[in-house]
Amino acid sequence: MKDIHIQAIRVHAYGGSDQLRLEEVPVPVPGPGEVLINIVASGVNPIDWKVREGLMQKPLPYIPGVEASGVVVALGEGVTDKKVGQAVYGAVDGSYTACAVAPGERLFPKPLHLSFEEAAAAGGAKTAWGALFDVGQLTKGQRILIHAGAGGVGHLAVQLAYHAGAYVIATSAAENAGFVKSLGASEVIDYKTAPFETQIAPVDVVLDTVGGDTLERSYQLVKPGGILLCLVKEPSPEKAAAAGIRAVWAGTKTLRAMQEVHKLLDKDLIRPYVRKVFAPLSSAAAAQDYSQLGGPGKGKIVLKIEE
Numbered sequence: 201m202k203d204i205h206i207q208a209i210r211v212h213a214y215g216g217s218d219q220l221r222l223e224e225v226p227v228p229v230p231g232p233g234e235v236l237i238n239i240v241a242s243g244v245n246p247i248d249w250k251v252r253e254g255l256m257q258k259p260l261p262y263i264p265g266v267e268a269s270g271v272v273v274a275l276g277e278g279v280t281d282k283k284v285g286q287a288v289y290g291a292v293d294g295s296y297t298a299c300a301v302a303p304g305e306r307l308f309p310k311p312l313h314l315s316f317e318e319a320a321a322a323g324g325a326k327t328a329w330g331a332l333f334d335v336g337q338l339t340k341g342q343r344i345l346i347h348a349g350a351g352g353v354g355h356l357a358v359q360l361a362y363h364a365g366a367y368v369i370a371t372s373a374a375e376n377a378g379f380v381k382s383l384g385a386s387e388v389i390d391y392k393t394a395p396f397e398t399q400i401a402p403v404d405v406v407l408d409t410v411g412g413d414t415l416e417r418s419y420q421l422v423k424p425g426g427i428l429l430c431l432v433k434e435p436s437p438e439k440a441a442a443a444g445i446r447a448v449w450a451g452t453k454t455l456r457a458m459q460e461v462h463k464l465l466d467k468d469l470i471r472p473y474v475r476k477v478f479a480p481l482s483s484a485a486a487a488q489d490y491s492q493l494g495g496p497g498k499g500k501i502v503l504k505i506e507e
């Protein structure tokens with residue numbers, strides 16, 4: 201298979217989206233425990249443009265993308281729970297390509313009721329699950345504020361928190377309020393027309409997926425003894441101590457989070473929404489620009505690679 205070449209997007213130098221080059225690369229070979237998949241769709245995440253700009257670094261050249269859906273083509277040694285021809289989705293490092301290998305344990309059978317695009321948009325759920333439950337220990341009856349309730353992570357966090365029996369408050373643009381309410385938020389705060397902190401009574405938990413000024417203004421909203429979870433940067437221990445709360449970076453991605461989220465997706469108890477689909481693979485730059493510039497919509501951006 202090494203002699204067969206496929207198309208992939210590669211980055212050879214950090215910079216703008218013009219660094220995303222469509223190239224021919226050899227088909228990767230699955231090692232022990234790995235699965236080779238034909239990728240149908242890749243999720244497009246903010247981390248993709250952050251790494252491309254060099255804000256986080258990877259050895260160059262690299263293929264961008266961290267999650268995908270597709271069809272199993274070959275199994276590495278020791279993989280017994282997947283079958284060639286099976287539709288799967290999950291964590292795939294280097295997913296902007298026609299074919300990639302991934303650890304078998306991080307791929308799950310694609311639920312029949314989800315399209316390949318929707319399955320490729322599900323990754324925010326494991327991030328949200330890890331933050332809410334592994335780190336935040338969110339429980340039934342607690343009040344939680346979720347920033348960016350219409351975003352790739354936020355729209356799944358709202359569903360997970362609602363499903364766990366929490367009272368969910370979320371921020372979003374006014375045009376997304378109906379969508380975020382439909383996911384389970386009891387209150388949706390339009391963060392653009394008035395400061396959100398003037399519109400919300402204190403909560404037990406804040407999940408911040410925005411950072412910057414939003415993080416700075418969130419400490420005051422957490423009840424004493426509560427927790428502020430941030431996915432964008434390390435919160436300030438001094439500000440947390442002054443407010444009498446805990447504030448932590450909550451970006452864990454445990455295998456357990458993936459397994460728990462898969463069960464919920466499979467039972468259709470949570471659902472990923474697709475903000476916009478870009479196709480074909482050569483439109484990767486447009487997809488990353490849309491993500492970086494905050495293109496409108498609800499849910500996750502997806503790059504469609506193969507019909």
Ligand SMILES: NC(=O)c1ccc[n+]([C@@H]2O[C@H](COP(=O)([O-])OP(=O)(O)OC[C@H]3O[C@@H](n4cnc5c(N)ncnc54)[C@H](OP(=O)(O)O)[C@@H]3O)[C@@H](O)[C@H]2O)c1
Nearest residue numbers: 246327348350351352353354371372373376391409431451
């Ligand atoms: N640490 C980790 O493990 C991890 C994992 C995943 C993501 N992240 C980070 O989490 C952040 C969010 O990721 P994502 O995939 O959810 O991003 P995203 O889908 O690009 O989020 C965009 C959303 O943010 C909303 N938004 C923008 N500014 C806002 C503000 N000031 N207040 C409230 N909402 C605002 C927009 O909603 P409206 O249109 O409604 O304004 C839009 O829906 C990124 O920085 C990402 O890098 C971290």
